[in-house]
Amino acid sequence: MRAVIQRVTSASVTVNQTEISRIGKGLCVLIGIGTDDTTKEMSYIVSKILSLRLFPSSASSSSSASSLSLPSNPTPIQSAIHPTTTYKNTEDNQPDHHLTRGNNNLDQQEEEKPSSAHKEWTKSVRDIDGEVLIVSQFTLMAKTKKGNKPDFHNAMKTDLSKALYEELLKSLKSTYSEALIKEGQFGAMMNVNISNDGPVTIILDTNDK
Structure with a gap:
């Protein structure tokens, strides 16, 4: 399983010119599910999404992650x-x-001397009560070693991957907060708008753990 985690100030998903999801400060996560993935890989990704410290000490769900703390x-x-x-x-x-x-x-x-109150890589998305937008993206499993056409044979079949994707969403909501977990539309052609904060982008692959 692969996940591309982006720290964002906002992100949204539009399907057929209709916006179906939107978040503010938090994480936008693209998920690719491979043929050999199980709930074990899913649990690892869920844990990392909620635990990675990608936000500075000054961050909160309603303030800019890049703001500095100055003496009053x-x-x-x-x-x-x-x-x-x-x-x-x-x-x-x-x-x-x-x-x-x-x-x-x-x-x-x-x-x-700069203020020592501002420290990077201090808080997780849970620490700041941030939102999480999950978007399924089978193209993350592409193989490109041979030729110029992407090979998607490593991506799990649609019906099986949908079940695991829904299990991932369920786990995130039960572990964190149902109200703060948003999603795209599985299997649909989506326009995903991401305002990357930093930019900060982390790539996870369960084969590398």
Whole structure:
């Protein structure tokens, strides 16, 4: 079984000019089912879809995955070009330019450090309550070593693959959330619109596990 997992800001499926599914932030997953696949391979793919940490620490279902966390009340930075002057005493009232110049440069360097709150590859789709769009795609099983015409003999026959595909959907819904799992139309000609976030695309093959 093969799965192409894409982190998206949105994705939708249209059949016969009618939109049948749409998701916001989450994952769009293309699924290819091979002749030797069983529920064992299906369970592995389901687990990976829900567990892979493809989102940053700042991500949530309603915020941009690429947004950075900035300090709410940043401390003003004093200019290194015009350092603040201080006075040693009030009698001679002579400015001392040596007391603050070095500290200003250090303060500026500290202020310019990026926030450590934002970390990539921290959250799974479950962690952010994201949506998942599953689309069947037998062409993922194509063999292209010989000639230029794709060979689809490694793809499971339609009736058998449909049963396993539906079992995969059932497992995702029961393990995660029925309301957050959307699907395309099995066996139909579909227009799949994907807004890939990153882009981030992960390819899984159960033969490689």
